[in-house]
Amino acid sequence: MGITNKDRQIFVADVVEKYMSRITGADEERVVGNIPDNVFYVGQLLSVNDEDNVHRGSSKTFINSIGISFMISESEFANAEITLFPIGNLYYRAIPTLEEQRQCFLEEFIKNNPDVQVESFDELVGIFEKQPELFNNMTAKLVPVYKKVVFGRDHFSVRFRLAAIMDSNGENGFIDEQGEINKEIIEHLEDIQRTISDDTEWMSKVVRESSKITDLLTNESYSDFLRINSTANAASQGQNWKIYFDVSINKRDDKYLISISIINDSTTFKSQSHRKKNNDKYSIETLFNAGFETELNNARFIPISLDSFADDYKYEKIQYAIGNNCSISFDESKNCIKTENLPIFYQHRLITNDELSIKFHDLCQAPISTLEDIYRKMEVELRKWKDYQQSKDNDLTPVGKQQMEEEIRGFQDEIRRFKFGIEVIKNHSIVKQSFVQMNHAFLNSSKKYDTWRLFQIVFIVSMIPDIVACDPNVMQDEVERNKTTLPYMSLLYFPTGGGKTEAFLGVLVFNLFFDRHRGKSVGVTSILRYPLRLLSVQQVQRLANILAQAELIRRDDPTIASSFPFSLGYYVGDNNTANRLSDDDYDKYESMEQPQRDESRIVDVCPFCREKTVHIKVIGSAAD
Numbered sequence: 001m002g003i004t005n006k007d008r009q010i011f012v013a014d015v016v017e018k019y020m021s022r023i024t025g026a027d028e029e030r031v032v033g034n035i036p037d038n039v040f041y042v043g044q045l046l047s048v049n050d051e052d053n054v055h056r057g058s059s060k061t062f063i064n065s066i067g068i069s070f071m072i073s074e075s076e077f078a079n080a081e082i083t084l085f086p087i088g089n090l091y092y093r094a095i096p097t098l099e100e101q102r103q104c105f106l107e108e109f110i111k112n113n114p115d116v117q118v119e120s121f122d123e124l125v126g127i128f129e130k131q132p133e134l135f136n137n138m139t140a141k142l143v144p145v146y147k148k149v150v151f152g153r154d155h156f157s158v159r160f161r162l163a164a165i166m167d168s169n170g171e172n173g174f175i176d177e178q179g180e181i182n183k184e185i186i187e188h189l190e191d192i193q194r195t196i197s198d199d200t201e202w203m204s205k206v207v208r209e210s211s212k213i214t215d216l217l218t219n220e221s222y223s224d225f226l227r228i229n230s231t232a233n234a235a236s237q238g239q240n241w242k243i244y245f246d247v248s249i250n251k252r253d254d255k256y257l258i259s260i261s262i263i264n265d266s267t268t269f270k271s272q273s274h275r276k277k278n279n280d281k282y283s284i285e286t287l288f289n290a291g292f293e294t295e296l297n298n299a300r301f302i303p304i305s306l307d308s309f310a311d312d313y314k315y316e317k318i319q320y321a322i323g324n325n326c327s328i329s330f331d332e333s334k335n336c337i338k339t340e341n342l343p344i345f346y347q348h349r350l351i352t353n354d355e356l357s358i359k360f361h362d363l364c365q366a367p368i369s370t371l372e373d374i375y376r377k378m379e380v381e382l383r384k385w386k387d388y389q390q391s392k393d394n395d396l397t398p399v400g401k402q403q404m405e406e407e408i409r410g411f412q413d414e415i416r417r418f419k420f421g422i423e424v425i426k427n428h429s430i431v432k433q434s435f436v437q438m439n440h441a442f443l444n445s446s447k448k449y450d451t452w453r454l455f456q457i458v459f460i461v462s463m464i465p466d467i468v469a470c471d472p473n474v475m476q477d478e479v480e481r482n483k484t485t486l487p488y489m490s491l492l493y494f495p496t497g498g499g500k501t502e503a504f505l506g507v508l509v510f511n512l513f514f515d516r517h518r519g520k521s522v523g524v525t526s527i528l529r530y531p532l533r534l535l536s537v538q539q540v541q542r543l544a545n546i547l548a549q550a551e552l553i554r555r556d557d558p559t560i561a562s563s564f565p566f567s568l569g570y571y572v573g574d575n576n577t578a579n580r581l582s583d584d585d586y587d588k589y590e591s592m593e594q595p596q597r598d599e600s601r602i603v604d605v606c607p608f609c610r611e612k613t614v615h616i617k618v619i620g621s622a623a624d
Helices: 005-024 098-112 121-130 180-197 219-229 360-365 367-391 398-427 429-445 454-469 478-482 500-517 533-556 583-591 594-600
Strands: 030-032 065-073 081-094 145-151 158-161 172-175 243-252 255-264 288-297 322-324 327-331 336-340
Touching: 065 243, 065 288, 065 336, 081 180, 081 243, 081 255, 098 121, 098 219, 145 180, 158 180, 172 180, 180 243, 255 288, 322 327, 360 367, 360 429, 367 398, 367 429, 367 454, 398 429, 398 454, 429 454, 429 500, 429 533, 454 478, 454 500, 500 533
Parallel strands: none
Antiparallel strands: 030 145, 065 255, 065 322, 081 145, 081 158, 081 288, 172 243, 243 255, 288 336, 327 336
16 A cells, blocks of 8 residues: 555654754753753843843844734733743753763764774773773763753643723733732742652763763762762752743723733853853753743634735634734634744645646547536636625725725636637637647547546646637638637646646647647647756656557548657757767667666657566668
8 A cells, every 4th residue: 555645744743743852952951061042043042131231242142032912802801810831941060971981982082082993982981991001091071961850840820800900990900020929930930840859860060071082980989089080069059040920901991901921030140151152051041942832711812804814705814812023823622822932834746626627538429528528517616706805894994895806817818728729719710620639639648537527627728729720721810810819828837746737748648649730740849948957757658548448549541640759859058968879879778788878768668568678779870
């Protein structure tokens, strides 16, 4: 069984999840050899509160807050309550395990001794026992290690009534860093700090001495190294975290605008400043993968109409909140808004409505009635568009109305061209015969499909009048010729894999048959130009396959069987295929074995028998 679209969706979802986790640190419990600031790039809330309160000269972008703004109605405001769930990861310095320090020592040794082949610490110990002199000056600093602790763990939340924080006029309200909910956050951070203090791996003291290989031979020697070289220093002060919510409320007519932000106001010591490119810090004040959820109780979020989409009738114009330094997602079931540091947009695959697909066989047996049935369905669709337009009339701006009107007119023009194409097929026998033979060629050629997609057959039929009008002996009626679109270029647009190639090949094969039936027994019918040689190589086999089936039909039709066979030329310049062959070239090809000679072929599979029987033969010489 082949790979399905569901399989692809599962694979892509897994890749996206792992990518997001990697760049946000969502699932990273431990960072070794670097500071988290240099490893996780998305969702950082940096502290901008330096100990000396100076940020001049910094080229770093400092984002210390993210937030949302939303609206609720005046009628629901009095009873409205908000529950905030803070989200984020904090990191603290930890003592590296023996294995982590051994790996650091091994990497340092390899860097200083590139000629020595060693892949593991055990091998390194063997080298030390035989050549201890290599390690006389060999040391490695204690590798920086940081452990994660979750901010907002155990479903921690804070709650408040909106009306309770309003001023006496009921017009404005706020919560600053001194607010009651932020006192709860302080207690939560203190609880986190106590958890860290209880962790035996927490680096509560500074170790500045570098380790030697003898310090890493056993657990006991490593413990002795840490005990002897630990000094009570800055690390014993713990972290400097200060995180709080900022809330403001403003009355706007019969609504209230509520803005909520989470702010990192932690103090960064001079020695730890973000201005210094340091990958070995004893305290990390940054909040990673930061955000919060806002649950609204006893009220509803009022949708906010986005001006940027005011003129467009296709897209959803409303959001339930506006993000500041973030995006948002809305969970209707929980009446909750969540900040998003890395929003995801799912572009669903665009496919045609295969319920409206048209079988090759039907177009061979009853071309006119089949096409007229399509035309009637297009008319029904047009009426639906007009009804939809009427239903949206009060919601659209003048620009939006004009845009929708233009697209409806465009669809009407497509219908008109398609209907005209049907009339031309009906009124000219050789056009009808060419159209039927084209469909026979595709019916015989395709093993996977037996239908046209709607856009393909509409495009083909719409192009036929312009092709026929090029021969005044066939389209003699001036009124009929004036209805064509010859002065204009027709551009077919559809996403990759939608079937554009088959659509223009349908036009091409129709033109081949039409040329033969109108008396053109030989000559160029079409030139296909591709921007890349790779594309042309991919398409030449497809073109050869359909031309082979068309050629068989030509041979069986007594009215055109005496004309020249359909053929295909391939021109890509002499850097790809030779324009001419010298005597030396002939000699070279003659001396080759067949498999080597066949490497120069463009078509691998015979378009007639569908077997790999295509071979390059040397005929004659350069003088012939």
